[in-house]
Amino acid sequence: MDTIEVAIPTYNRDLFLDKLLRTVPPHIKISVSDNGSFVNEDLKSKYLNASFISHETVIEIFDNWNCAVENTSSEWVIMPSDDDVFLENAFAYINNYINRYPDAGVLIFGYQIIDEDDNVSEGWCPQQELIYDAPLGYEVFKYGVEARMPCIVFKSSVLKKLKYFDNHFELTASDSDLIQRVLLSSKSVFIPEIIGAYRVWKGNLTSQKIATKQWLDEIDYWQQKITTIAVENYLQIGKKLNPHQIVDEVYAINLLAGIANKRKTAGFNGAYDFFKSVRFPWHAKLKTKLRILKTLLLK
Structure with a gap:
């Protein structure tokens, strides 16, 4: 069995896919799920370490991730x-920590942010x-997952046990949902x-x-699901969680971002209409609730 592989879902982005594939060492196997069968044959022939699964009919986003x-x-x-x-020496770092922590279920590194023109800015580390x-890694990302997929190395057996990405999601949170489930179930x-x-x-x-x-309905679905798992797993080690507070705090953080977005694009009236259309997270932290009201009411 190989130590590590790269799994890539793609959809009609050959230029960027080529950039990514060039950063994977040739001895590392790659699985590419080609949604819509857009990857051209010249690109495929360049990477002998990559296998391509083509879907003539476009499938859902997270079905594509799961296929890869x-x-x-x-x-x-x-x-x-x-x-x-991937950055230079990424796989040297990965192999080093795989050897140091063979019993882990997930290794979480840091990342940079790049824009469409490859300009670099600070990410997270x-x-x-x-x-x-398990399940205490969840504490790090209880109210939101700061890590991103190109910096997370998963134990394959853990992913298989958890049945990979939840394809209920359409807009958001399927990756965060998976990361939190892995944190709750493994070292x-x-x-x-x-x-x-x-x-x-x-x-x-x-x-x-x-x-x-x-968006907020999917946040609610995600958090109701995760906190149910978290409460059960924490009880097994004699600890308690407040699921209502966690659900509402995550909801409030996303509501706050949505209101800020609406204030910029549609002014107070647009933000207020959005605010009225969704529920209010009464169990969130007081500080977060006050920030929601301040963002809504003040320029």
């Missing part, structure tokens, strides 16, 4: 989007090396090394959809 990862057979897997890239037994290691670059586009899906009821 289910086609792997290694002990570990990393799943970037097709427009992300653990401040120090931290190790948690996690946070590593202060940056191994990848996560691409953020102007006018991306988040900015388009965060101020919608559908």
